[in-house]
Amino acid sequence: MSAAFFSNQSTSSDFSGKVPVEHLDYVYIEKCKDVKYLEKILEVLRSGKEGFYPHLLEFCESHMKKLDPRNRALRKENPVATAASLAKDEWSQIFDDLKIWQEETKTTETLLMQEPMIDASMKEDMTPIRGSNCSVPLNQTAVSKEKRNCSKHPLPRDYREWDKFDVEKECKRIDGNVVTNDPPAIANNQHPQIRTEVDASLKSQQEKLLLANREKDKGNEAFRANDYEEAVAYYSRSISIIPSVSAYNNRAQAEIKLEHWHNAMSDCQRVLELESGNVKGLLRRAKVYNHMGQFQLAAEDLRMVLRKEPQNAAATQLLCETEKRISECRPEQKSKGKTILIQEVEEEDNNRNARPVEPSQPVGGEESSAAPERGDMGNAQKKPHGRGDGGPHSEFNNSHHGHWRSRGGSSDKYKFTQESKEKLxxxxxxxxxxxxxxxxxxxxxxxxxxxxxxGGTLSGGNAGETVNLDAPxxxxxxxxxxxxxxxxxxxxxxxxxxxxxxxxxxxxxxxxxxxxxxxxxxxxxxxxxxxxxxxxxxxxxxxxxxxxxxxxxxxxxxxxxxxxxxxxxxxxxxxxxxxxxxxxxxxxxxxxxxxxxxxxxxxxxxxxxxxxxxxxxxxxxxxxAQQHRREEPPSEKVLQARAEKAAMDAERKAEARFTVLKKEGNEFVKNGQYQDALGKYTECLKLKPEECSIYTNRALCYLKVERFAEAKQDCDAALKLEPTNKKAFYRRALANKGLKDYLACSSDLQEVLQQDPNVQEAEKELLEVTVLLRQSLANSNVSPAKPRKTVPITEVDGDQETTGDPNSENSCRGEDIPTNLQPTDAYEFGQALNAACCSGDTAICAELLASTTPEMLPHFLSTQLDGHTISLIMQAMDSHLLEKNPSLVYQHLNVLHTTDRFSVVLMLLNKDERRHMTQLFEHLAAVESSEFTMNDVQNLANKYI
Missing domain, CATH: 1.25.40.10 (Tetratricopeptide repeat domain)
Known part of the structure; x- marks a missing residue:
């Protein structure tokens, strides 16, 4: 027991306890398939710590040879060759070769000593010694030595002269009377002028490569010595010979040390042009971006580095610092309670004696899932930007640099999965x-x-899985x-x-x-x-x-x-x-x-x-044989799965697009850019037409730009979806107030207060609207009533037709309808256009178009466009405006097709309306004008016909 204990202790001390004595056995070695473990067993047997077993050692080596014939542990060292281990002829030949080489070396050394090592032409191109401002010629030191050797020594003094020598006088002369004329030493710290370009045009490719590597090594040595300017010079010399990724990378690092950010950026860009995805180039460009304040771009480069090297500690640390800087640069927004400031507006004239009360600060749209807050009717609740909020450079967002958190900020995202490791x-x-x-x-x-x-019959041998080795x-x-x-x-x-x-x-x-x-x-x-x-x-x-x-x-x-x-x-x-x-x-x-x-x-x-x-x-x-050109037709299940996946992807993309557009619209509202917000909310409704919050948000934007009719329509649509939506009632009340329909405004405000009596904004609005309603009623009672128009009623025979001739007595005369031919908003333009459509009077329509700037025409027609309106506009342009001002007709036509729903209305035109449109473009093409050509008219006609 003691012997086994001591042997086991020796194994543990020498081989970390990884090979027990029981494993030094024929049966165990034969069953073992782990080559690494067999290497340890072989090491124990060769060491002799457990005794010498030649047969077991040979058996272990033969078994390893079967598993891994090229294993390093099976290699054996050969003894150093000597004269005894070689044949006499072979040894004599080696000896003669060495003797010849020695003689040639001595001859070459003698010739080199006789000739100068450096020619005069090479002296000019030699770089100076680092730390000095000049280079000393090689023969200068030799000349100075010869002069020193040739100079004569002064003769010693005679003993009689020493008796006359005055020591005190000589000491005084040395101490105070001697004036040195030597100039003071000047420390020259200027960097030596090193040429940054080397002329290697006459050298071969191999010589260029060798010379470029040599210059790069000099730059590395200077960099290690913290002499970054000299390092930049040598790296530039290397690049002038052969441009390489490593030289550009090294020079970029030296430029970073010198804080030459623009030079470092150009070198990093050059590295990435030569080798896209170079880790060092991306990492150094990220450092430059950080110092230049472009933190978003730095974060993008660092994420690319972490995708390639997830364990890169420098990139992980720098990414954390960059994200911290991004969060610090983002303005903090605190959540505040919303209040609506009611301002009194003076009436400019009697016809427009009331204006809607506007909130005092810009507001944004509310989230669809959030319940409306108490007391917040005019504004949507502002929320501080969270770290996960991102706008639309996202992969991965449409712009090149998306929000830095939208793609993950930590390096855990870039760790390799087990599947990726197996693929690698x-x-x-x-x-x-x-x-x-x-x-x-x-x-x-x-x-x-x-x-x-x-196929699918074999498995990896996991527990619980069956392996069919007899599969055909x-x-x-x-x-x-x-x-x-x-x-x-x-x-x-x-x-x-x-x-x-x-x-x-x-x-x-x-x-x-x-x-x-x-x-x-x-x-x-x-x-x-x-x-x-x-x-x-x-x-x-x-x-x-x-x-x-x-x-x-x-x-x-x-x-x-x-x-x-x-x-x-x-x-x-x-x-x-x-x-x-x-x-x-x-x-x-x-x-x-x-x-x-x-x-x-x-x-x-x-x-x-x-x-x-x-x-x-x-x-x-x-x-x-080209597999990507001969794909087999997919089965029905595959097609169905693809269709389901495509539908899910489309739904997911639409949801993501909707979220991005809504956030952009809210941001535009917060910044006071209501016209831009309208476009975003309109696109949101194309994706989700049943989203109530988008209607209320767009209604708010319409109120801000004083398009009260459109605001009212959006509020009506929101109330169809949610009949008890307080914001829709409140904003419709503001729209009715802008339209001077004070009675409807009062009704909506009372509905809001009935749902929530604590809404102070609604109470204030109701008081003001009540006053305005009373004033309007009083003015209507005091002012003389307008004379009513009498319309003669005549009996018409059955075969007689009534025409839309404005001169006939039975038609609705255009002059009987009050028409404002100089509208200032969409509501007034719509009233005038409806009057012209009712009477079919193209002259009134022409005057209306002549007083309207072409840029405002799509804005005024956005909610009133239909086939009859387009036909009337085309006839008015053709019969009245074309002769007077053809350039105005061209400008109107150039913007008319950009109106909302124009493409839908265009498809619903009948033959007569299309004929009027074609006739207008034919007449316009025949007009000679300096502002447009026939080709311009033809290109414009392609958008209509």
């Missing part, structure tokens, strides 16, 4: 040279490039199908050596069985090639992939695996050809796209601009 490990990662592709999923099917199972595989016999299924299962479990053995047995059995199924044999070779690629045996992988492609030309997976093997062996030209062939077959293979971009850069650095001429011929893939 199985061949869909960007590094195609280190990743491999699993075995084919099915015989002859498309499948996934990372699949190792056959194409035309293979049952025994070969079982071998293939076992290989697929072992491949999925990571036992690549065992899977390789199974696939090899299946291939041998295929040859012995004499069956003819090229597809199945192609899949076997492709799967075995995947095992070779996992083990790093790229030569065997290439051979198996070539055999598979001989059986099934343009097979996707063998091509991709062979390309990865070529890339691992640094045979980039052949890898490029295979990757391009893969993309011809299926352009959606992301690993091939990434590898092509990566290899292109390597080939450009290696072969220069003529790298394409050195490539082998890329085979042309026939259309029948």
């Amino acid at each position: 490990a199985n061949g869909t990662s960007k590094r195609g040279s280190t990743a491999s592709v699993k075995a084919d999923q099915s015989s002859g099917g498309k499948g996934s490039l990372a699949g190792g199972n056959e 595989c194409g035309a293979l016999p049952p025994a070969l199908s079982r071998l293939k299924n076992e290989g697929n299962l072992q491949f999925k479990n990571g036992q690549f050596a065992d899977a390789l053995e199974k696939y090899s047995q299946a291939i041998q059995g295929y040859a012995d069985s004499g069956i003819d199924s090229p597809e199945d044999l192609c899949i076997l070779y492709s799967n075995r090639a995947a095992c070779y690629l996992k083990d790093g045996n790229c030569q065997e992988c290439i051979q198996d992939c070539t055999r598979a492609l001989e059986l099934q030309p343009f097979s996707l997976k063998p091509l991709l695996r062979r390309a990865m093997a070529y890339e691992s062996l640094e045979r980039y030209r052949k890898a490029y050809v295979d990757y391009k062939t893969v993309l011809q077959i299926d352009i959606s293979v992301q690993a091939a796209n990434d590898s092509v971009n990566r290899i292109t850069r390597l080939l450009i650095e290696q072969d220069g601009t003529e790298w394409r001429e050195k490539l082998p011929d890329i085979p042309l893939v026939p259309l029948s």
Whole structure:
């Protein structure tokens, strides 16, 4: 017991207790499949701490060789070669070669000592020593030494002269009378002038690369010495020879240290042009954006860095700081209670003696789900901006820089999921040279490039899952199908050596069985090639992939695996050809796209601009082999699922769009931009016409721009949806007040107070409206009544028709209807236009159009547009305005088609109305004008006809 205890203690001390003594056994080693653990067992056996067991050691090495033939633990050191270990002739040859090399070295050294090391022409291009302001020629020190050696020493004094020497006098002379004429030392801290460009036009590509790397290393050394200006100079020299991503990145970092933000930004932009998605370039550009105050752009770059490297601590820290700065820059908005300030407005004239009472501060629309607050009738409740509020650079929002919180601010979002890690490990990662592709999923099917199972019958060996190893595989016999299924299962479990053995047995059995199924044999070779690629045996992988492609030309997976093997062996030209062939077959293979971009850069650095001429011929893939061109028609279930998904996506997008538009409309209202808010709320109603809160919000905007008729219509629509909506009643009361319908206004305000008696705004409005109502009644009683129009009534025979001739006595005369031909708002324009439509008087309509500016025409017609109105406008323009002012007609037509609902009304026109429209454009095209041409009229007519 004590011996076992001490042996176990020794194992624990030397190998961290990971290999118990019980595991040093033939049976355990034979059953063990973990190569890493077998390495530890082999280390214990070789150390001799538990004793020397040569046979057990040899057995462990042979078992490891089966599992991993290329394992580093199996490598053995060879002794250093000496004269005794070599043949006499071979040793004498080595000795003679060394002797010749020694003599040549001595000869070269002698020649170098005789000749000057640096020519005069090279002295000018030499950079000065760092820390000094000039460079000292090499021969200057030698000359000074020779002069010192050649100068004569002064003779010593005679002893008789020493008797006459006055020590006191000499000391005084030294102490006070000696005046030094030497100028004071001047510290020169100026940076040496280093040329930032190097002329390397006569050097080869290899020499340029070597020289550029040397200059970059000098810059790195200067950067480590905190001499950033010198570092920038050397990096510039390196870039002038060969522009590289690393040199631009390093120079950008040095410029950041010097706080040259614009230079650093240009270098970062250059890095991202050469290599899009470069992590260092994005990170340094984010730093520059931070110092320049563009925090939104900095946050976008940092999120891109964290998508590529989720564990990047510097990016995570900088993103947190950037988000904090963004939150600090956002103005704080405090929630306040809403009050409506009622202002008294003086009447400008008797016809317009009342104006609606306006709230004292800008307001926004309310949320549809929120209940109306007590006492807040004119304004919607303002809410402070939360961190999650975002406007419409979101992926991911329509603008380039969306709200920084709309896409997540923490780095947890960019962590890799388990599925992503498996994809990266199985061949869909960007590094195609280190990743491999699993075995084919099915015989002859498309499948996934990372699949190792056959169809859906094999599983990964998880608990509770059944594995059908006897599932049929194409035309293979049952025994070969079982071998293939076992290989697929072992491949999925990571036992690549065992899977390789199974696939090899299946291939041998295929040859012995004499069956003819090229597809199945192609899949076997492709799967075995995947095992070779996992083990790093790229030569065997290439051979198996070539055999598979001989059986099934343009097979996707063998091509991709062979390309990865070529890339691992640094045979980039052949890898490029295979990757391009893969993309011809299926352009959606992301690993091939990434590898092509990566290899292109390597080939450009290696072969220069003529790298394409050195490539082998890329085979042309026939259309029948291009998978992205021959998609099978989907089934009914797939089509139904797609339709449901499309409907859900459309609904989700509409909901998101509605939310964004509503927030934008509310923001416009808060900023006092009511006209812009109207457009946003109108778009919201197109998406959700049954949303009551949007109608009340738009009614508020109409009140602000004094479009009272439209405000009343929106309030009516809101009350149809919610008959007890207080805001709709209150805002309709304001609209009625603007329309001078004080009785209806009083009724709506009483309804509001009946629902909630504590609404002070409604009480104040009711008092004011009551006063206005009394004044209007009193004025109507005092002022003389207008003479009523008498309309003669005559009997008409049955066959007689009444026409709309304005001159006939039976028609509704235009002059009998009071018409304001100079309207100032949509209400007055609508009244005048209705009068003209009632009488059919094109002359009145023409005068109305002549007094209206073309820009205001869509605004005035927004709620009154129909087919009869368009027809009347066209006839008025054609018969009255075209001769007097054709440019005004063109301007009206140029804006008329932008009116709301114009396209719907245009489709409902009858033949006569369309004929009037066509006739107008024909007459307008015949007019000669300097403001428009016939082509302009034709282009405008295409929008109407």
